[in-house]
Amino acid sequence: MQDFLKITLVQHDTLWRSVSANLARLSQKIQSINEQTDLILLPEMFATGFDMDPATIAEKMNGVSIEWMKKQAQEKNTAIAGSLIIEENNKYFNRFVFVHPSGNSIHYDKKHLFHFAGEERVYSPGTHRLLFEYKGWKISPFICYDLRFPVWLRNTENYDVALFVANWPKPRIAAWNVLLKARAIENQAYCVGVNRVGKDGNGHEYNGHSQVIDPLGNILQKSETETEEVFTVTLSKKKLTQIRHTFPFLKDRDAFNF
Numbered sequence: 001m002q003d004f005l006k007i008t009l010v011q012h013d014t015l016w017r018s019v020s021a022n023l024a025r026l027s028q029k030i031q032s033i034n035e036q037t038d039l040i041l042l043p044e045m046f047a048t049g050f051d052m053d054p055a056t057i058a059e060k061m062n063g064v065s066i067e068w069m070k071k072q073a074q075e076k077n078t079a080i081a082g083s084l085i086i087e088e089n090n091k092y093f094n095r096f097v098f099v100h101p102s103g104n105s106i107h108y109d110k111k112h113l114f115h116f117a118g119e120e121r122v123y124s125p126g127t128h129r130l131l132f133e134y135k136g137w138k139i140s141p142f143i144c145y146d147l148r149f150p151v152w153l154r155n156t157e158n159y160d161v162a163l164f165v166a167n168w169p170k171p172r173i174a175a176w177n178v179l180l181k182a183r184a185i186e187n188q189a190y191c192v193g194v195n196r197v198g199k200d201g202n203g204h205e206y207n208g209h210s211q212v213i214d215p216l217g218n219i220l221q222k223s224e225t226e227t228e229e230v231f232t233v234t235l236s237k238k239k240l241t242q243i244r245h246t247f248p249f250l251k252d253r254d255a256f257n258f
Contacts, residue, residue: 002135005161008037008232011210011223013198014049014167017057022047023068029230030072030080037232038135040072042082043165043196044144045094050167050200051085054122058087061105070103077101079134082194083110083143083165091124096141096165098132106132110143111152119145131157137237144168147179147193155187155250160240164193170205177209184213188244190235197226215243 010029015021030040044050047065048057059065065084073080079100086095086107094110109126113119129152131140140159144166146152153162162183168176176195184191190212197208211222212233223229244250 003237005039005135005137005235005237006035006037006232007039007041007161007192007212007235008033008230009192009194009210009212009223010040010042011194011208011227011229012043012046012196013228014043014046014196014200016049016201017051019047019057019065023065027068027072029228030076033076033230033232035232037076037078040076040078040080041163041165041192041194042080043194044083044167045085046082046165046196047084049196050117050204052118052122054085054087054092058085058092060087061107066097066099066105069097069099070105073099073101074103081141081163081165092122093126094119094123094143096130096143096163098134098141100134106130108141108143110146112145112149114145131159137161137235139163141165147176147183150183150186151256153183153187154253154256155189156253156256158250159187159189160237161190161192161235162187164191166193166195167200167204167206168195168209170207173207173209177211180211180213181217181219184215185217188215188240188247188250190214190240192233197228215240 081098108130141163207226
């Protein structure tokens with residue numbers, strides 16, 4: 001188990017429905033990362049933008065974007081993660097994919113579909129949370145709208161880090177900022193949130209605010225610009241353990257089953 005975990009956030013201006021162009025631009029950003037990092041985190045639907053017509057653009061798990069992720073992970077000797085539009089068994093999923101440096105992958109399907117935009121009409125919801133261990137750290141990933149639902153995110157399994165990938169629009173960015181802090185504090189875990197910037201094909205604007213928050217709710221680093229940005233933050237397991245020992249609030253959490 002390593003004490004420190006380095007996570008690099010890529011705040012990306014996703015080009016609308018342009019998979020090849022997005023992957024090419026992201027390749028340049030990833031190659032520009034000079035320091036060794038343990039995980040590169042990309043936004044929700046990083047290859048296409050938030051698209052409500054998955055039948056025309058969805059990929060399989062052996063599609064070009066997954067293969068690209070595997071190539072990047074192996075070349076940089078790091079994990080890489082983000083969400084994609086995936087078709088499986090004639091259903092469409094907003095799927096978070098985590099690719100290990102070895103090229104092996106695991107995934108989580110978005111549980112809470114965004115009814116306000118009709119996401120539930122074209123995508124199928126996930127049914128299970130994902131908890132996995134990476135370099136001695138327990139990690140649980142979530143996607144965008146999941147952030148609003150504390151029961152689903154409740155830290156019943158002692159995860160160390162919650163990852164959030166998003167296309168969170170500018171008009172509601174205040175909620176993003178507040179909820180990331182709340183989830184970190186109530187779950188006594190690091191919360192890492194990466195959001196896109198720019199404007200999508202439907203005219204929705206996104207202004208980033210990608211950030212990393214410690215278990216006490218302190219912002220370790222945050223993008224204050226509305227432009228593309230890549231930055232790396234180091235998390236400390238020792239600090240996490242000390243916080244949970246000093247303030248053992250998780251012992252008083254409510255018990256429930258999903």
